[in-house]
Amino acid sequence: MTRTASAKRDYSLVGESTRLAIETGLASAEWYHTDVPRKVMKELMQRSDGPAIRDTIIWIAAILGSAGGIVWFWGTWWVVPFLFVYGVLYGSSSDARWHECGHGTAFRTRWMNDAVYHIASFMLMRNPVQWRWSHARHHTDTIIVGRDAEIAVMRPPDLLKAALAFTGILDFRYSLPTLVRQAFGKLSDDEKSYIPEMEQHKAVVAARWHMVVYAATIAAAIALRSWIPLVLIGLPRLYGTWHMVMTGLLQHIGLADNVTDHRLNSRTVYMNPVSRFIYWNMNYHVEHHMFPMVPYHALPKLHELIKHDLPEPNPSMWHAYREVWPVLLRQLKYEDYYLKRELPPTARPYRGEFHEVDMTVAAAK
Amino acid sequence: MAEWVEACAVDDVDEEDVIRFDHAGRTFAIYRSPDDEFFATDGFCTHEKAHLADGLVMDDIIECPKHNGRFNYKTGQAKGAPVCVNLKTYPVKVEAGKVMIDIG
Numbered sequence: 267m268t269r270t271a272s273a274k275r276d277y278s279l280v281g282e283s284t285r286l287a288i289e290t291g292l293a294s295a296e297w298y299h300t301d302v303p304r305k306v307m308k309e310l311m312q313r314s315d316g317p318a319i320r321d322t323i324i325w326i327a328a329i330l331g332s333a334g335g336i337v338w339f340w341g342t343w344w345v346v347p348f349l350f351v352y353g354v355l356y357g358s359s360s361d362a363r364w365h366e367c368g369h370g371t372a373f374r375t376r377w378m379n380d381a382v383y384h385i386a387s388f389m390l391m392r393n394p395v396q397w398r399w400s401h402a403r404h405h406t407d408t409i410i411v412g413r414d415a416e417i418a419v420m421r422p423p424d425l426l427k428a429a430l431a432f433t434g435i436l437d438f439r440y441s442l443p444t445l446v447r448q449a450f451g452k453l454s455d456d457e458k459s460y461i462p463e464m465e466q467h468k469a470v471v472a473a474r475w476h477m478v479v480y481a482a483t484i485a486a487a488i489a490l491r492s493w494i495p496l497v498l499i500g501l502p503r504l505y506g507t508w509h510m511v512m513t514g515l516l517q518h519i520g521l522a523d524n525v526t527d528h529r530l531n532s533r534t535v536y537m538n539p540v541s542r543f544i545y546w547n548m549n550y551h552v553e554h555h556m557f558p559m560v561p562y563h564a565l566p567k568l569h570e571l572i573k574h575d576l577p578e579p580n581p582s583m584w585h586a587y588r589e590v591w592p593v594l595l596r597q598l599k600y601e602d603y604y605l606k607r608e609l610p611p612t613a614r615p616y617r618g619e620f621h622e623v624d625m626t627v628a629a630a631k
Numbered sequence: 632m633a634e635w636v637e638a639c640a641v642d643d644v645d646e647e648d649v650i651r652f653d654h655a656g657r658t659f660a661i662y663r664s665p666d667d668e669f670f671a672t673d674g675f676c677t678h679e680k681a682h683l684a685d686g687l688v689m690d691d692i693i694e695c696p697k698h699n700g701r702f703n704y705k706t707g708q709a710k711g712a713p714v715c716v717n718l719k720t721y722p723v724k725v726e727a728g729k730v731m732i733d734i735g
Contacts, residue, residue, distance in 0.1 A: 311687045402698045402713040
């Protein structure tokens with residue numbers, strides 16, 4: 267576990283940390299990649315509609331089945347397991363579908379990626395245009411402070427906020443007003459910093475479509491004098507988010523920031539098959555960041571191929587959280603503290619000279 | 632004005648694949664399509680500085696390895712976010728087993 271000197275972090279995307287990241291060369295930098303022969307990588311990158319069509323049929327059938335259970339058993343305690351399943355499918359598994367289809371790697375056929383991407387974006391209350399661009403930035407500048415728009419836990423960590431994230435309340439409180447603001451044609455300075463001007467109007471139009479569906483849902487609830495439309499559309503973002511947060515927080519939490527090696531700032535965690543289906547193999551997160559062209563179904567193969575060059579994966583989510591908890595507590599006092607994961611002897615070492623940028627010196631300039 | 636340079640041998644590029652070609656401080660990408668034709672474009676994605684030669688060729692499309700932006704490598708047309716600017720293409724000819732591109 268390591269501390270390095272740095273200036274106070276400013277997580278705005280148009281502030282002091284942004285300037286420092288650009289000046290020190292951390293922004294849009296060249297990142298470390300494990301060597302993989304071109305022929306092997308080409309095979310791993312190959313697209314296929316088959317696995318994603320199979321998984322999407324299962325996904326949609328499970329969503330419709332559990333929604334049917336909610337309607338059928340509404341007003342009885344039997345509704346609870348259906349709410350549990352439906353909530354996780356709507357509020358959590360949609361995140362992985364949004365992610366993989368946003369990359370365009372789930373299906374070979376473009377319109378299939380786009381269709382699932384838009385449905386999943388709606389489920390997550392995410393503007394599909396804005397988030398496509400924010401995720402591109404996340405891949406360019408992964409956990410670079412002042413550049414990455416998707417840093418889930420900032421330093422020093424707000425543990426109450428992290429805990430509340432499991433309920434979906436904070437995300438809901440952020441996402442819905444954001445969509446309303448965007449529907450009125452207003453994009454924030456941060457959003458404008460990563461959405462190109464020529465795409466900004468598309469973000470406004472997308473937000474308006476989301477608002478139309480929510481308005482129709484509220485109208486249906488009033489007309490039917492029933493909570494069911496809202497329980498099925500919108501509210502799962504609250505009661506079904508916990509699995510997305512449980513798996514997603516582990517992607518980068520407690521690890522290094524302002525580095526250009528995904529082995530230092532991303533985490534691979536072995537997970538049970540159900541969570542892996544919900545999460546579409548994003549537990550292989552170092553591998554995904556290093557090679558975002560590899561579809562979710564090929565990530566286990568990629569992992570086997572390059573694991574000699576990566577830190578030992580956490581054997582379970584429980585193990586990962588136990589490992590990160592003391593790091594978070596320490597970051598409350600020393601925000602520069604982070605977990606530096608050890609590499610196996612077979613790995614190429616971290617390039618220290620590149621990762622130990624003294625930001626205090628840069629800040630003084 | 633035309634300036635033909637030898638980029639590679641025909642056999643250097645697999646079918647439905649791409650390789651990198653550097654010349655005079657510039658980087659190009661040389662493609663071999665599934666129907667065995669050769670094409671050339673600028674070597675870097677127009678979105679961010681990523682080598683397209685590390686990307687994936689699927690039919691007429693080259694997909695950037697960094698953010699999965701897609702271009703038609705025959706026309707250079709950007710196919711949607713996160714790429715918005717078209718890719719520059721170059722004339723190509725094959726002579727005596729060599730792939731030549733006009734960088735003029």
